[in-house]
Structure formats: C-alpha cells, structure tokens
Amino acid sequence: MVKIATAQESISPAYPGRAPWGTASALRAWQQDALDAYLSTDQQDFLAVATPGAGKTTFALRVASELMARRTIERILVVTPTEHLKVQWADAAARVGIHLDPGVGNTRTARSRQFDGICTTYAGVAMNPLGIEARCRNSKTLVILDEVHHTGHSLSWGDAVRSAFEPATRRLLLTGTPFRSDVNPIPYVTYEPGPDGIPRSAADYSYGYAEALRDHVVRPVVFMAYGGPMRWRTKTGDEIAASLNDPLTADVTAQAWRTALDPNGEWISSVLHSANRRLDEVRRHLPDAGGLVIATNQTQARAYARLLAELTGEKPTLVLSDDTGSSRRIEQFRGSEARWLVAVRMVSEGVDVPRLAVGVYATATSTPLFFAQAVGRFVRARRRGELATVFLPTVPVLLAHAAMLERERDHVLGRQGSSDDLWSPEEDLLAEANREQSTPDGVEDQFAALQSEAVFDHVMFDSQAYGMHAAPMSDDEQDYLGLPGLLEPDQVSRLLSDRQKRQIARRDRQDRGPAPREQSLARALEARRKELNSLVAQYARVLGVPHSHIHADLRRRCGGPSLAAATTEQVEARIAELRKRF
DSSP states (O other): OOOOOOGGGOOSSOOSSOOSTTOOSSOOHHHHHHHHHHHTOOOSEEEEEEOTTSOHHHHHHHHHHHHHHTTSOSEEEEEESSHHHHHHHHHHHHTTTOOEEOOSTTOOOOOOTTSSEEEEEHHHHHHOHHHHHHHHHHSOEEEEETTGGGGGTOHHHHHHHHHHTTTOSEEEEEEOSOOOOBSOOOTTOOEEEOTTSOEEEOOSEEEOHHHHHHTTSBOOEEEEEEEOEEEEEOTTSOEEEEETTSOOOHHHHHHHHHHHTOTTSHHHHHHHHHHHHHHHHHHHHSTTOEEEEEESSHHHHHHHHHHHHHHHSSOOEEEOSSSHHHHHHHHHHHTSOOSEEEESSGGGSSOOOTTEEEEEEEOOOOOHHHHHHHHHTSOBOSSTTBOEEEEEEOOHHHHHHHHTTTOOOOOBBSOOSOTTOSOOHHHHHHHHHHSOOBOTTOOBOOOEEEEEOOEEEEEEETTEEEOOOBOTTSHHHHHHHTOOSBOOHHHHHHHHHHHHHHHHHHHHHHHHSOOOTTOOHHHHHHHHHHHHHHHHHHHHHHHTOOHHHHHHHHHHHHOOSOGGGOOHHHHHHHHHHHHHHO
16 A cells, blocks of 8 residues: 655654655655645656755655556656665665565566566666566556666667657656756756757756755765875876875876875875764764765775774775675665775765765766765765765865855756866866776886875865865864764854864964074975965865966065065065955
C-alpha cells in the first residue's frame, strides 16, 4: 500500500532531526511548495532544481505516491547515474510503500510485475533503449530522471533517453548542480532565449543553496584554503618553483596543483593532519562525525588512506570503484562511527552519508559540476547548527567555485569557454598532467614532484575570505581549526571575523617587538613586502580584481614608487591602509 501524506502534515521550513534518505514523514516547506506546483499543472515534463541535501528524493517519491493514488500512472521508472544510487532509490522508496526493482547490473532483462517499477542507469538505458521504450508504452509510466544533467554530457545517453522515454505518461527531471554550458541539449528540458538571445534552461521549480541555508535545511560550509611553495621537474627536465598562492598561468597552476597532491609531498600530509584536527574538534559536538577525502585516482586514494592510517591509528574505509563491494562499504561507513572515508569519484554524487562533516578536496578535477556535487556530500543537515568544513588547495578555479556556491546556474546552449561560463580550461590541463603517458621508447612521463609545503591561506565563507597566511600547527591556524562544530550561519561569520582580528592583533604585537640585531635591512624589507603581497592577494580575492589594481590603488592613496622601490616606511603605510579595509 502506497503511503500518502496530506498537505496538513507539512512543516515549515525544515523539520527537526533527520529521517532516512528520501523518507521524511512530513514535507519541508519547499517540498510542499514544489508538490503544489507540480500538481497544479498537467504538464508532461517537470524540471525541479534543488541544492544537494535539500531532499529531492522525498519530493519525487511524494509525486509518485500522489500520481499512483490518482491512477494517473501505473508504473515508476527511476534512472540514476550509478549502480549504487539504484539501490539507494529502491531502499528509500520501500520505506514509503513503493517497491522498485534495482536489478543486478544491466544483465537482467526480466523484471517481476510484483514491483511498482524499476531502477536503471543512464548507461543501461543507452544499452537497451527499445526495451525501456516498450515498458513505457505498455503501462502508464512516471519516469524520474535523477541528476538529469548527465544526459547533456554524453550525446549517446541523451539520444537514448529522448527516444526511450518519449511514450512515458509523465517525466520528472531532478538535478542538484549548476548546469554546464555546452551544445548538447538536455532531453525534455525547456529552453528559453535570454537577454543575449542564447537559449537557457527554464526550471519549473528551483530551490538553491542560499534558500536552503536560510531555511536551515542544509549546513553552512566553510572552505579552508591552503597554498604554499611547490617545486617540480617538467617532462623536458626543467625544474620549476612556484607557490599556489601566487597568480600563475594555467599550465603552471596545473603542475603546481599536481605537485601539491603528490602523496609523497609535505603539502597533502600537512593538510590531512589539519583536517584530522578539525574532525577532532567537530566530534566534540557531533561524536559520530566523519571525514571524506576525494582523490584523483586509485593510486593516490590508496596512498592517502595509508597516510590517514598512520596519522589516526585507524584504517579508513577505501572506496575505489562503482561495484557491489563499494556500495556495501559505503553503507557500513554510513552506519558506523568510523572517522575517515577515502574515495575517487563514487561518493561525489547522490550518495547520502549525512554524518560527513569534514572533507578534503584532494583531486585534480575542477569542473563546477563535480565540485558542487562533492561539496554536496557535506551539506546534508541532521539537526540545526551543524557546520561543515572542506579543505582545498588555493587554486583560482576552485576558489571561484566555492565563491559561487550560492549562485543559481542554468544550462546554456552553444556558448563554451566564455568569461561567464562554467567550463574551466584548467580541467584539460590537469587531465593532461595526470594522464599516464609513454613515449615510443617506453620512457615514462618525466614529470616529477620534488617538494611541496603547505601554508594556511584563508577561510572562505559566504563568498568572503577571512584570515592571513599561517604555518600549519601554528596558533593562527588553530584559531580557525577550532571553530565549534555547531554554529548558526550568522555565528560563523562573527566568529571568523573575531579570529581574523585576533590574528592581525597577534601579528601587530610581533611587529612591535624588537627586531633581531643581526637582521639586515634587506631581509626586514623583504619580509614586509611579503606580508603586503599576502594582504593584497587576499583582498584581491575578495574583490575579484587583479593584484596590480590593488597595488596601484595603494600607491595613489599612500604615495611613493612601485613596491620594488618602496622604502620600509612606505611599505608599512600600505600595510596599515590594507588592514583598515579588513
């Protein structure tokens, strides 16, 4: 018997506690609003865009319940990106009286009529579009396309979905990520021309991260960015040194990023150590809180797992591929109090582990879709006040994604690589840098990460940067790692601002102390220039303008020549001017 909740059961805007995935007994305010919008129209296609963690599954299952009760549909067909999500959907549906057959891989052709419907993957649809189409013709069917943006990535998937589900009675499209810009339209999505004449997707209902945060439906997320000096050897044998904190060209950024993620370097070791300290702090308030490290490939995932085992004395859960064993390990981790989960890509989308509160973005994947889905693993709230923390390298494209977390995005057709696009040129460079290559002689890629060092750069919250450079294990870093695990969004901003003022005051006290007699004027001037450059870099990130613009403005306000020719007093004046702005 399908369970149906009435509108009177809804609560606003969120509910206390956390029901099992997709099975809330009462709807959140946005879910009820979206359900009302859906039921008020008889349109065949409906696109619902809701931020990860908001409860799209609960909404979709309620739609299915209502349509079955009204005899509008007879069968349900759910399409997901991965095998694991098929099982997750089937489990969630069973809790509300809807029985879906997840099948076993894509080898099962016969399905029992005892079920209310089936779950399959987009790859499964592409392999058997005629069989899926026959199912839709034989019964009045509701098709739920989960994370529908995937059909815009693969032309074969998109074509298969379009043909297979053409005879469906209803099609409910779900996504929780900003759409990418490309030339492949997403099947059954409505596109309308924007002010510039370029077609953009039009959602029938949208519920963004900013709204969900306001309604206490999701957790606030703080991003802890770490830069530092890197040194590596290129394929041509040249040794290059650069800092992640410095403005770099795209190719140098890709190589410095690759060096930072090298498991043998100090950067990733220091960041994992800091993330584990942060997890210790969070577990003081949330004893079962867990952490997730997202790696670039299986080799690095295994290496990171070894580092965490040495650091914590506890072997982390390792998830390397989308198979039955991996699904079981994720389920075991979700129901345990284990500290760390290390994975490559499997838990980046849709997988629900609400106790994840600390993340390390240790992957070279830079697309906004992947970033948004990865961050979505940490925003699922169980109770009001939970705070999530994600550690990431100071790479411009990642900082831009973090700053745009609350920004709505539509799918844009036929405009790739423009200044307002979500496509990132660093993605191709990083893919090239991480691809295993060999020459005709069988000589392996000569790129070698030689040295890396982590430096705490800043904390980003609500598109604002807080803090200045600090060494790992320092008091300055600990101020930010020690944020309580339970905080309201306004408390996060206030505490970060207080800690920044404390850090600046601490630096001022150090500056007023007697300078070492043996320190030369040249070294003292170099140190002050570095501090000024650090402040300029942070302020430029906040404003989103080039460093040179900030330096030019300081020269106009404080006078004097360029930084290279400025005296100690002139540099001090510019530092004081910038500190006023913070």
